[in-house]
Amino acid sequence: MASGTQKESDERYRVQSVERALHLVEAIAECSPDGLTVTELSRNLKVSKSTAYALAQTLVSNGFLRELYPGPRYQLGLSLLRLGDLVARQIPLGDTYRPILLKLTERTGLTSRAAISEGGYPIFVERVDGPGTVRFHTLLGHREEPHASAAGKAILSTLPTEEVMQICKDQGMPRRTRNTITEISVFLDDLERTRRRGFSIDDEEDADGVFCIGAPFFDHSGRCLGAISVTGIKVDAPSWKMQELGHVVAEHAAQLTARFNGTQPPWTGSSPLREDGHSEVEEM
Amino acid sequence: MASGTQKESDERYRVQSVERALHLVEAIAECSPDGLTVTELSRNLKVSKSTAYALAQTLVSNGFLRELYPGPRYQLGLSLLRLGDLVARQIPLGDTYRPILLKLTERTGLTSRAAISEGGYPIFVERVDGPGTVRFHTLLGHREEPHASAAGKAILSTLPTEEVMQICKDQGMPRRTRNTITEISVFLDDLERTRRRGFSIDDEEDADGVFCIGAPFFDHSGRCLGAISVTGIKVDAPSWKMQELGHVVAEHAAQLTARFNGTQPPWTGSSPLREDGHSEVEEM
DNA sequence: TTAGGGTGTTTGTTATTACCGAACATGGTA
DNA sequence: TACCATGTTCGGTAATAACAAACACCCTAA
Numbered sequence: 001m002a003s004g005t006q007k008e009s010d011e012r013y014r015v016q017s018v019e020r021a022l023h024l025v026e027a028i029a030e031c032s033p034d035g036l037t038v039t040e041l042s043r044n045l046k047v048s049k050s051t052a053y054a055l056a057q058t059l060v061s062n063g064f065l066r067e068l069y070p071g072p073r074y075q076l077g078l079s080l081l082r083l084g085d086l087v088a089r090q091i092p093l094g095d096t097y098r099p100i101l102l103k104l105t106e107r108t109g110l111t112s113r114a115a116i117s118e119g120g121y122p123i124f125v126e127r128v129d130g131p132g133t134v135r136f137h138t139l140l141g142h143r144e145e146p147h148a149s150a151a152g153k154a155i156l157s158t159l160p161t162e163e164v165m166q167i168c169k170d171q172g173m174p175r176r177t178r179n180t181i182t183e184i185s186v187f188l189d190d191l192e193r194t195r196r197r198g199f200s201i202d203d204e205e206d207a208d209g210v211f212c213i214g215a216p217f218f219d220h221s222g223r224c225l226g227a228i229s230v231t232g233i234k235v236d237a238p239s240w241k242m243q244e245l246g247h248v249v250a251e252h253a254a255q256l257t258a259r260f261n262g263t264q265p266p267w268t269g270s271s272p273l274r275e276d277g278h279s280e281v282e283e284m
Numbered sequence: 285m286a287s288g289t290q291k292e293s294d295e296r297y298r299v300q301s302v303e304r305a306l307h308l309v310e311a312i313a314e315c316s317p318d319g320l321t322v323t324e325l326s327r328n329l330k331v332s333k334s335t336a337y338a339l340a341q342t343l344v345s346n347g348f349l350r351e352l353y354p355g356p357r358y359q360l361g362l363s364l365l366r367l368g369d370l371v372a373r374q375i376p377l378g379d380t381y382r383p384i385l386l387k388l389t390e391r392t393g394l395t396s397r398a399a400i401s402e403g404g405y406p407i408f409v410e411r412v413d414g415p416g417t418v419r420f421h422t423l424l425g426h427r428e429e430p431h432a433s434a435a436g437k438a439i440l441s442t443l444p445t446e447e448v449m450q451i452c453k454d455q456g457m458p459r460r461t462r463n464t465i466t467e468i469s470v471f472l473d474d475l476e477r478t479r480r481r482g483f484s485i486d487d488e489e490d491a492d493g494v495f496c497i498g499a500p501f502f503d504h505s506g507r508c509l510g511a512i513s514v515t516g517i518k519v520d521a522p523s524w525k526m527q528e529l530g531h532v533v534a535e536h537a538a539q540l541t542a543r544f545n546g547t548q549p550p551w552t553g554s555s556p557l558r559e560d561g562h563s564e565v566e567e568m
Numbered sequence: 569t570t571a572g573g574g575t576g577t578t579t580g581t582t583a584t585t586a587c588c589g590a591a592c593a594t595g596g597t598a
Numbered sequence: 599t600a601c602c603a604t605g606t607t608c609g610g611t612a613a614t615a616a617c618a619a620a621c622a623c624c625c626t627a628a
Contacts, residue, residue, distance in 0.1 A: 013607085014342040015586065017615060018305040022346040029367055033374035038576060048617050053577070055615095058298040062306040071575070071624090076371045078407055081425030083313055084368010087360045089423075090317035123362055139373075141365030297578085299615060301586060322605060332588050337606070355595095356605070 020045055021055045025064060028074055035073035088125070088140065091116065096259050097126040101228065104252045105130055108230050108245060110237075113138060114256075115151040116226035120159055120167045122151035125226075136210070136231055145206060147173045147187055148180050150214030153200035154227035154253075157191040158216050158265065164191065179205045199246035199253075200227075209234050213245050215253035218262040225260065228253050304329055305339045309348060312358055319357035372409070372424065375400070380543050381410040385512065388536045389414055392514050392529060394521075397422060398540075399435040400510035404443060404451045406435035409510075420494070420515055429490060431457045431471055432464050434498030437484035438511035438537075441475045442500050442549065448475065463489045483530035483537075484511075493518050497529050499537035502546040509544065512537050 027044045028036050036044065042052035056074050059065040063079030088094060097114040104112040111130040115122035121143050129135060146152035146167055156164050165184060173182045181187045194200040202212040214229035230249055237245060257264060311328045312320050320328065326336035340358050343349040347363030372378060381398040388396040395414040399406035408426050413419060430436035430451055440448050449468060457466045465471045478484040486496040498513035514533055521529060541548060 013338045014345060015301050015305070015338050016584090017299050017301045017586080018339060018342045019346065021299070021302040021305070022343070022348060025367070026346075029370055032370055039574085049576080050578085050618085051616050054297045054299050055302060058302045059306070061298060062303070062310075064306060076367060076374075078371065078402070078425040078427070080364065080367040081371040081409070082368075082423045083309070083360060083364045083425070084366075084371065085424040086313055086316055087362065087365040087368065090360075118362070123365075125365070139366045140369040141362040141367070143362070300613090301615080323603090333605080334589080334607085335587055338586075 017055070020047060020051070021059060024052070024055050025059065025076070025080075028065065028076060032076060035068055035075040037071060037073050041074065084141070091125050093260065094125065096256065097228075098128065100252055100256055100259070101126060101128040104128075104228065104230060104249065107248055107252075108232075110230040110232040110245075111136055111138070112228060112230045113151070114226060114228045115144075115155070117155045117224055118143070120155060120163060121146050121171075122149060122155055122227060124151070130232070132236075134233055138231070145174070145176065146171060148176050148202065148206040150200045150202040150212035150229040150231075151227040152214075153191065153194055153202065154214035154216040154229070155224055157194040157200060158218075158224035161188065164188065176206050177204055177208050179203060181205060197246065198250040200229075201242055201246065203239070203242075204234060211237060211242070213242060213249050215246070215250040217253045217256040217260065218264060220261050220263060222263050222265045225262070228256065301339070304331060304335070305343060308336070308339050309343065309360070309364075312349065312360055316360060319352055319359040321355055321357055325358065368425070375409050377544065378409065380540065381512075382412065384536055384540055384543075385410060385412040388412075388512065388514060388533065391532055391536075392516075394514040394516040394529075395420055395422070396512060396514045397435070398510060398512045399428075399439070401439045401508055402427070404439060404447060405430050405455075406433060406439055406511060408435070414516070416520075418517055422515070429458070429460065430455060432460050432486065432490040434484045434486040434496030434513040434515075435511040436498075437475065437478055437486065438498035438500040438513070439508055441478040441484060442502075442508035445472065448472065460490050461488055461492050463487060465489060481530065482534040484513075485526055485530070486513075487523070487526075488518060495521060495526070497526060497533050499530070499534040501537045501540040501544065502548060504545050504547060506547050506549045509546070512540065 023045055024041055027041065038049055038053050038056060041056060042049045045052060047055075056065060060067055060074070060077070063077045065074045066077045067073075068075055101112045101114060104110075105128045109130055109132070112128050113124050114126040115124045117123075124138060124140055124142050124144070127138060127140060144152055146156055156167065159167075164187075168184055168187065173180075173184070173187070175182050181190060199213055199215040202214070204211060206212070210231065211234055212229045212231045214227045216224045216227045219225050228249065230245065254264065256262075307329060308325055311325065322333055322337050322340060325340060326333045329336060340349060344351055344358070344361070347361045349358045350361045351357075352359050385396045385398060389412045393414055393416070396412050397408050398410040399408045401407075405427050408422060408424050408428070411422060411424060428436055430440055440451065443451075448471075452468055452471065457464075457468070457471065459466050465474060483497055483499040486498070488495060490496070494515065495518055496513045496515045498511045500508045500511045503509050512533065514529065538548065540546075
């Protein structure tokens, strides 16, 4: 549903006009950077023009939106830049990620990202774009599908089975591509493979032609803090190369763990190569 | 007043509950990263506990705030990170600033920032922290005082006198430190010196012990797009060193202008050194 | 030029709904 | 245990958010 996946704070205690105002901001965010006019907003939110107008004016006067002339189009305002920067700065040890991602991108030539775990869901908090011409539309603060992203699978691979099943039930396992895993039993098998090899693979499971490889990092008690991942287009890395990339990613994740004075749980990295060779890559 | 400096879109057309919700976000931003409780929020906004509760719940359910236990404290939410990142990405030619700021910081050892001009006011859109242990609390999206910041003075130095006086009248020239320029005539003199030497100096005018040096950059028509500046603590750069720093900053600003295929207006940099030597630095 | 359809803005009016105060639940402390 | 501080829930009431309709202002086409 609309915004339902978070903890469902009772709907009775929500303020309609505020809810509408926030949806208005989101609507503009989706149409960025072009922005929307009052009429478009009113249609989008299914409210009267005058209501949309009043909401937009309120947001503008507080810097959450800005009016672009002519024909006033509303764009995201600079308060959001300031508040977003503030959030970025208060991410625990936020400065730590960038240097390691830079190294990872330099080594692999791929876009790399760091996500922290929010109740098992990956939230991306840092990004280093690769040198290639391909740019991925990845936003900080974005929450990816836990079952169809490398970061999500890396994080889930560290959690007990019951928690994984709970998250999958809450979130559902919607199909994103032909390769998306939508069966819980298949997914649990995949997490088991992830644990054994020490890194996760999203092989065109979230978007066609795009792969990701991720690995988790840990705090001092061995709890998973989040995951890092690299993203590329499939032609850049055929399946036989993923094994190699996986070890590089896992190695950098281990460096992050070390920076946090963390400890790898005993079962990770214990068998970087499976008994039966590299079949786990090809069988997906 | 509260948020008065922006264009005063008629107060009749604002919705109260949304206004309160946004102020609530700002209140939390000011107390970040600790966050605030419902009771603190209600006191801060001068509304009843139940109202603050409803507003906060609405913001939480949309990801603008997050609830931290115990004793639910409300913090800024990850939607703000995502929206802020989106704004950052749609800044015109946003990728251009960082490499030049990196060079500037490497060369000077100081924190450097880029601001774009929003109707003559400087809005910071990029930042590269210096290697020192001193960190300045500078936020992207923040609007600094035009009359008491190096970036502001650099931008204003490119505008006609009437516009400068209008902005000073709108904004006022509040005193921030002992050194703040609060007299319009003195300020206009300072802008004239800035034009002649090609860079602006904020010598403890915004914060005690902190100096900034800025220089404007231009588009193809010679209009000022914004300014870059470096920031440091006074002990790192006594007055005699500012002249030298100024030329480095101005040089990097010129590189930015070149990147934008811009043109320096004829009167800039025409006399990088004043007739009477370096006295302008000491007389402040 | 004029008519038309599209804006954004302004205006009352109505009933929705946001707000408050008070009651309830909870947790820590003396 | 009683107390005082929270956070949460409830119902009544009046403020106010939302709407429709009118207005002003472009454009474009006839």
